[in-house]
Amino acid sequence: MTAPSTPPYAVLPFDDANYCVALSDRFAGRGPEALPQPARYLLGYLRHLRAATIVVEHDYTDGDFLDDVATYYVRSFVDYPRRCRRLHFFTDAFTADTFAAALVRRPQEASASGGASNAGASPVQTPLDLQASYLGFIVVRPLPNAIIGRTVLATYDADGGRRCYPAVKVYVAHLFGIELRVQSLAYQEQDTVLAACATVALWSAFQKSAELFNTISPTPAEITRAANQSVFDTRPLPSRGLRTEQMARAIREVGLEPDLIKCGAHVPLLSLLYGYLQLGLPVIMGINIEGKGGHAVTVTGFSLRPTPQVSHEEEAVTGAAVPRIGLRIDEVYVHDDGVGPFARMYVHSRTPKSENESAIYFTGQWTHDDGTPRRLDPRIIIAPVYHKIRLTSLDLQKWVLALHLLASASLDANPARALEWRVELRQANDLKAVWRDSVLPETERARILVARLPRFLWCATLTAEGAPIMEVLFDATGMARSFPGVDILYHDKTFRDETRLVLALSGTEQVLGEELTEFLREKT
Amino acid sequence: MKGIDDRTTTKTDVHTPPVTTPARPRFDPDAVLALMSARVDAVKEATAKYEAASVVSQAVLDFEIRL
Numbered sequence: 084m085t086a087p088s089t090p091p092y093a094v095l096p097f098d099d100a101n102y103c104v105a106l107s108d109r110f111a112g113r114g115p116e117a118l119p120q121p122a123r124y125l126l127g128y129l130r131h132l133r134a135a136t137i138v139v140e141h142d143y144t145d146g147d148f149l150d151d152v153a154t155y156y157v158r159s160f161v162d163y164p165r166r167c168r169r170l171h172f173f174t175d176a177f178t179a180d181t182f183a184a185a186l187v188r189r190p191q192e193a194s195a196s197g198g199a200s201n202a203g204a205s206p207v208q209t210p211l212d213l214q215a216s217y218l219g220f221i222v223v224r225p226l227p228n229a230i231i232g233r234t235v236l237a238t239y240d241a242d243g244g245r246r247c248y249p250a251v252k253v254y255v256a257h258l259f260g261i262e263l264r265v266q267s268l269a270y271q272e273q274d275t276v277l278a279a280c281a282t283v284a285l286w287s288a289f290q291k292s293a294e295l296f297n298t299i300s301p302t303p304a305e306i307t308r309a310a311n312q313s314v315f316d317t318r319p320l321p322s323r324g325l326r327t328e329q330m331a332r333a334i335r336e337v338g339l340e341p342d343l344i345k346c347g348a349h350v351p352l353l354s355l356l357y358g359y360l361q362l363g364l365p366v367i368m369g370i371n372i373e374g375k376g377g378h379a380v381t382v383t384g385f386s387l388r389p390t391p392q393v394s395h396e397e398e399a400v401t402g403a404a405v406p407r408i409g410l411r412i413d414e415v416y417v418h419d420d421g422v423g424p425f426a427r428m429y430v431h432s433r434t435p436k437s438e439n440e441s442a443i444y445f446t447g448q449w450t451h452d453d454g455t456p457r458r459l460d461p462r463i464i465i466a467p468v469y470h471k472i473r474l475t476s477l478d479l480q481k482w483v484l485a486l487h488l489l490a491s492a493s494l495d496a497n498p499a500r501a502l503e504w505r506v507e508l509r510q511a512n513d514l515k516a517v518w519r520d521s522v523l524p525e526t527e528r529a530r531i532l533v534a535r536l537p538r539f540l541w542c543a544t545l546t547a548e549g550a551p552i553m554e555v556l557f558d559a560t561g562m563a564r565s566f567p568g569v570d571i572l573y574h575d576k577t578f579r580d581e582t583r584l585v586l587a588l589s590g591t592e593q594v595l596g597e598e599l600t601e602f603l604r605e606k607t
Numbered sequence: 608m609k610g611i612d613d614r615t616t617t618k619t620d621v622h623t624p625p626v627t628t629p630a631r632p633r634f635d636p637d638a639v640l641a642l643m644s645a646r647v648d649a650v651k652e653a654t655a656k657y658e659a660a661s662v663v664s665q666a667v668l669d670f671e672i673r674l
Contacts (some may be wrong), residue, residue: 281672321667324673331668347665349656369672400656402649421674438659462670480657484650493634493641584636585643594643 089141092259094179097134097172102126105139105170107230121231121272124423124448125221132237135176140258143169147286149234150302151277155320163227167232171258175216183460185213206239207212213258219265220256224274230521233282237265238384238416238425247418248384248425250365252294268365268383271303281325281369282310283420284379285333288365288467295363296469298338324377327369327463339467342475346461348398348435351590352443353409354506355476356382357555358541359466361507365458368417369463377462380417383425387411393432397442405487408505415445422448428459471560472508472539478563479506479541485595486555487553489603490545495579500547507544511536524574530607531572537561540569552578566598571606582607 095101101109103118115126145167156163189530222232235256238248246266256263269290273283282303293300301309310329311319325333331341342359346352359366366382394515399405412430419426428445435442446456483504494500516532539559545552551574561567573579585591586607593601 175664279672280674324671326668326672329668329670330672343663344666345660345663347660349653350662372674376674377670377672379672400647400649400653403653463667475661477657477661481654484653484657488646488650492639492646554670572654581636581639584634585639588636588640590640590644594640594647 084264091141092182093139093141094177095137095139096176097129097137099126099289102129104206105137105168106221108197112165117496119228119230119272120421123233124426125234125236126421127500128236128425129172129218131239132172133174134172134218135216136173137173138173138182138258140169140171144220145169145224147271147302148222148224150304151274154304154308155277168223170221170223171256171263172218172220172236173213173216174218175212175299181185186261189268203350213261214263217256217263217265219254219267222271225574226274229272229274231270234270234424235265235267236270236424237267240426242386245386245388245417246384247387249360250291252291252363252381261456268381268418268424270418271420273312274303274421275323276321279305279324280324280420281330281367281379282306282322282333284367284381284418285310285330285467287381287383287418288367289337291339291363292339293399296339301337306333309333312336317602325379330465331378334465334467337467338470340470340472342462342466342472344469344475344477345439346441346443346444346463348438348440350408350441351397351405351407351432351480352461352478353385353393353396353412353415354407354504355387355409355464356415357408357412357505358476358507359468360385362509363544364466364468364508364538365418367465367467368461369446369465371460371462373460374455375449375457378419378421378459380419380426380428382415382417382464385412386414386415386416388413393430393443395432395442403484403488405483406501408503409505419447442492461489469507469539474541474557474559474561474563474567475511476506476508479543479557481570482555482557482599483543486543486601489582489585489595490552490578493578493585494547494552497533502552503546503549505544505546507542508540511538511540512539516557520574523574527572528548531570534570536569547575550574566602568599568602568606571603573607579607 095105099115106122115123148167149165152165157392219236221234224230224232235254239246251266251268254265254267268287270287271283273279273434285306289300292298292561307319307322307506310325310333313332334341356366356412368382370378372378388411391410393410396409415428416425418424428447431440431444441461445459451457515532518528535559537558539555541559543555554572558567558569558570
C-alpha cells in the first residue's frame, strides 16, 4: 500500500488567508472577497465566535455528499471526487505539534496530569481541552461551486439571554478518535443539482425532527426524490426548486405531517413561530424576496427583548386584540442557504394591504445592487410535526381569544399590569420538569406531576408583568372540534378566586361558550 | 430557576415568582361579565378570521420556492 500523497491533517492559525486555503487551494492568495457568499458569511461568523485554530481533515467521507455522488455526480462525464475536506475550528490557539501530542495521549494520562501539558507547550493538548474550545466543523465538498457541505457550528452567544436557539441538538464529531461535541443544527448550501433551497431547508429541519420524533433524517437527494413523487411537470434533477405541495409531500415521506399555515393578515406570525420552536422544532418559512422570488429558510431561533419591539404582528379586530409574546421578538435566526447558518432576519411590522399579506415582514442580508435591503415577505410556514399532533396553533386561537376576554375583563381593574399570552407546543415530560422546579403551590405541583397527560400539549400561559397568572393545557393530540382542554394551573390565587365568581354567574356560557365555561368551572 | 429573559441556547423554564399584586379595587363579577358581553361580538369576528386563515388554498400549495 502506498502512502497517501496528502498528509491526513493540517493545523493552521485561523486568519482570512488560512481560511481561504483551507476551503480550497483555488482561493489561495485571493482574499475573502473571492469567496462565494456562504463561505464569506462563515468567515465573519467564525471571527465572531473567536476561532483561533483550524484543523483540516483532508480525507473525509460525508454520508450526505456520498449519497449525492451516488445519485448524480458519479454518472457525470466529469470526474468528481467522492471524498471531502472537513475543517474543524477551535477557540484556543495551538500548533501541529501540540495537536499531534493530544492525538496519541491516553485519556488516563490526561487526567493524571490534570489536563496540564508538557513544559513549554500550549495548554490545548488533551482531548478534554480540545472539547472545551471546539466550535464545530464545515464539510467542504469537492465541487466547482456550492462547496459548503454539512456545516455544524456553535450558535452565537445568548447575549444576556435575549438570543434563544431552541431548535438545536448535540452533534458528535469524531476527529481521529477524539470525540468532540457541539450544540447546533446542521446547515448546507444548495448545489442546485440535487437540492435547491427548499430541499436544504427541509434537510436542516429533519435533522432535529428525527431526534424529537424518532423519524428518519434523509439526505438531500432522498428529499428531492420524495418531493417529486407527486408533481411531474418538471424533471426532478437537476432540481430547480419545490412548490409548497412538494415540500408537504417530502414531510409525509419521513413519517411526519406538515402543519401548513399561510402568512395572512390575521396570523400572529412571530408568536406562532415561537410556539413551535419551544418544542425544539425548526419551522420552515417560505418567503418572497423582493425582486427575486420564492425562497425557503429554516427558522432556528429568535431574539426576545424585555419589552414589545413591534406595535402589532397581526391585523387584530378592534376590541379583540390579544397581547402576545411575539411582539417582543425583534430578530429571527434562520438557516438560509443563500446566506449562511443562524443568519439574522430583522422584524418589521406594517399595515397589510390585503388579507393575504402578513403584518410582519423582514429584512436581512439579501440586498439590492445599491446595498439597500430587500424586503422579505413571509408567505407560508410549515412545521413538520409528529402525526399524532393534530391540533394546530391556529386551532387554539379561538380559545385564547375567549380566555383573554375573561382575563382582561377581570384584570382590567388594575391597568398597571401588562398582560401577555404565550402559546407553546411542549412535551408533557418537559413541562413536568419545569413545574417541579416552579413556585407553584406544593399541592398543585403534587397534583399535576402525577397527572396522566398526553405526550404533546399546547400550553397557553398568561403572564402579568412577566409573572405567570395561569397556564391552560390543551391536548395537542386532540381534535379541534371536540374541546381538547386538559387542565389549568393557577399561579395567582386572587385571579382564581375572582374567576370563580365570574363563572358562577348565569350568562357566562353565552359569552365564553358552553365547552370552555364548563371546562373552566371544572378546573377552577 | 430562570426567568423569561434568562434564556440560553435551549428550551427554557419560563416560570418566575408570582407577581406582587398592588391593592385592587373591590372585585365586581357582574361588571366583569358586562364588560365581557360588550366585547363578545369582536371576539366572534376575530375567531371567524382565524378560522378563515387556517384554510389553505391551492395558491398557497402552488407557491414556488426556486431561489
